Amino acid sequence: MSSRFEGTADYVATEDLKVAVNAAVALERPLLIKGEPGTGKTVLAYEVAKAMGAPLLTWHIKSTTKAQQGLYEYDAVTRLRDSQLGDERVKDVKNYIKKGKLWEAFESPERPVLLIDEIDKADIEFPNDLLQELDRMEFFVYETGETIKAKVRPIIIITSNNEKELPDAFLRRCFFHYIRFPEEQTMQAIVDVHFPGIKQKLVAEALRIFYDMRKVPGLKKKPSTSELLDWLKLLLVEDIDETVLREKDPTKLIPPLHGALLKNEQDVHLFERLAFLARREGSGARPGQ
Numbered sequence: 001m002s003s004r005f006e007g008t009a010d011y012v013a014t015e016d017l018k019v020a021v022n023a024a025v026a027l028e029r030p031l032l033i034k035g036e037p038g039t040g041k042t043v044l045a046y047e048v049a050k051a052m053g054a055p056l057l058t059w060h061i062k063s064t065t066k067a068q069q070g071l072y073e074y075d076a077v078t079r080l081r082d083s084q085l086g087d088e089r090v091k092d093v094k095n096y097i098k099k100g101k102l103w104e105a106f107e108s109p110e111r112p113v114l115l116i117d118e119i120d121k122a123d124i125e126f127p128n129d130l131l132q133e134l135d136r137m138e139f140f141v142y143e144t145g146e147t148i149k150a151k152v153r154p155i156i157i158i159t160s161n162n163e164k165e166l167p168d169a170f171l172r173r174c175f176f177h178y179i180r181f182p183e184e185q186t187m188q189a190i191v192d193v194h195f196p197g198i199k200q201k202l203v204a205e206a207l208r209i210f211y212d213m214r215k216v217p218g219l220k221k222k223p224s225t226s227e228l229l230d231w232l233k234l235l236l237v238e239d240i241d242e243t244v245l246r247e248k249d250p251t252k253l254i255p256p257l258h259g260a261l262l263k264n265e266q267d268v269h270l271f272e273r274l275a276f277l278a279r280r281e282g283s284g285a286r287p288g289q
Helices: 015-027 041-052 076-084 101-107 131-136 168-172 184-194 200-215 225-237 265-281
Strands: 031-035 056-060 072-074 097-099 113-117 138-141 146-149 155-160 175-179
Touching: 015 031, 015 041, 015 155, 015 175, 031 041, 041 056, 041 113, 041 155, 056 101, 097 101, 101 113, 101 138, 101 146, 131 138, 184 200, 184 225, 200 225
Parallel strands: 031 155, 031 175, 056 113, 113 155
Antiparallel strands: 072 097, 138 146
16 A cells, blocks of 8 residues: 555646645545535545555535434434334344444554545534544444444545535644646646547647636636536547637637536526627637637
8 A cells, every 4th residue: 555645647636736635644634625616626535545555435425414424323213113023133233323434434454545525515513523533533332332443544535615614623633725726737637638649739729718718707607627528528529620619700709519618508698698799899809818
């Protein structure tokens, strides 16, 4: 098992991201990752596990998720029903305890990577409810009277989309890193990983349009990395040439197959209005320029 993260063949990690991962591992603190949707926050945990040869456990958080579910859940209803039916399993309470992801991570014989994905989706008290367990790396199971302690301290990666502020006490215990949206050079490297051998002229035109679109004022949802990759895939499938993307006709401000990039009608209407204004002015200017 490698002790340092240097990126992988499938994941372009910037230098500051590598530093953040390795710092969190060295400090044995959870790594809190924030950034725009589509910047690779969730994928990072998968790639860290792959690079370090570690098992990966994922806990995807929803609005209804409670911290207790990460430890364990006791199914009292099923136990009561089984007791009424005279089921032998009732004698052992362990038959009605479902282990959570933290319990699985604590029991792992080798150091695992535990992803707590989109922590900001849950109730505001959720992060605070996990503080003690993440600090002490142990918790008590009241139904059986046992204490579950981590055999080895897991590498914990927590992602947040900034939907709500996280408590200060929680933030103090994490190593924090914000994944900035990739610059063109980094994005070029990401594209090359996903589409080796792709025509560079096509990529250059696609990237120019993509970054121009992201600069348009009033855009409700800026296209992300994953949407750029989807768009490039479609351009290749449909065999669209870079000359089509280089089109200077002001009526064609909306790029071909834009449904991969623009994800709501408000943004499509915004580009249609810009195309209309450009057509009326007889200008060849593109949005963002």
